[in-house]
Amino acid sequence: MGSETIKLPTIDLSKVKQGSHTWDLVKNQVRKALEEYGCFEALYDKIPKPTRKATFDVLKELFDLPLEIKLKNRSNKPYHGYVGQHALVPLYESLGIDNALALGKIQNFTNLMWPNGNPTFSETIQSFSEKLSELDQIVRRMIVESLGVEKYMDEHMESTDYLVRMQKYDEPRSNETKLGLTSHTDKNIVTILYQNEVTGLEVLTKDGQWINVEPSLDSFIVMIGDSFLAWSNGRLHSAFHRVMMTGNEARYSIGLFSIPKAGYMIKAPEEMVDEEHPLLFKPFDHVEFLDFYYSEAGRKLQFALQAYCGV
């Protein structure tokens, strides 16, 4: 069970303008939260309420489609297509849209799911994801600046694509808490999660306590993945997290994942390496790392990145 005593830091990113005094103040809060917890709750008012509400309506419509339709969403990258029907996490289903913000990708996904079209779905997810990618970029700019390695800003910002992944966790219909998603760290750069009012996400603190994450409908969870931990040479933390379900309502969530492009070697800038911070990871390709992580041997490892390319 998660602890009720600790809460994730909440940071307001609605009114930050690069170069302003507020930007600098907030940037330090962001860096501190991501070093300490690996995540925080972000207030961000740039996504209009009707779009946020419509997002849940279309997610419900998506997961209500017959399984054979959802299975059409295939990908050669692990965890990018349809995932579900697993004995270990029977409540969990997800659908991903790879490189979602490239022209036509959300439209193609929509046409695959609804051959007769569903403009409400494609327009809602497009608008939601575009707006949320601005939050991803604000956070990453703040981090790169705060690490003092601005000279890598453009390279870093251009080295990623976005995966949009939509999740449904069925209601367990029991008084017992059931596992919705097993404990893991994300493998990408930054993850931003938005969820309906059904809670269940839990984050592990560095000292081993599970925190119940209880965002409002106006807030987003920003989380560091292993690739950004590696890039920062261990300065940023990537937190273990899981989903635990209780009650009789389904949980829907949508995540925007910034992911290193295939072929791009993730490598900590030399400024991140010094006597106090010896190099932790050899340069690696994210897609090859994912293949390792999802292999039979990789799945059993708690610290897959360490095993894959730890120095």
Ligand SMILES: O=C(O)CCC(=O)C(=O)O
């Ligand atoms: O549904 C959530 O809030 C968490 C999903 C998650 O951790 C993931 O997709 O990596």
Ligand SMILES: [Fe+2]
């Ligand atoms: Fe995750």
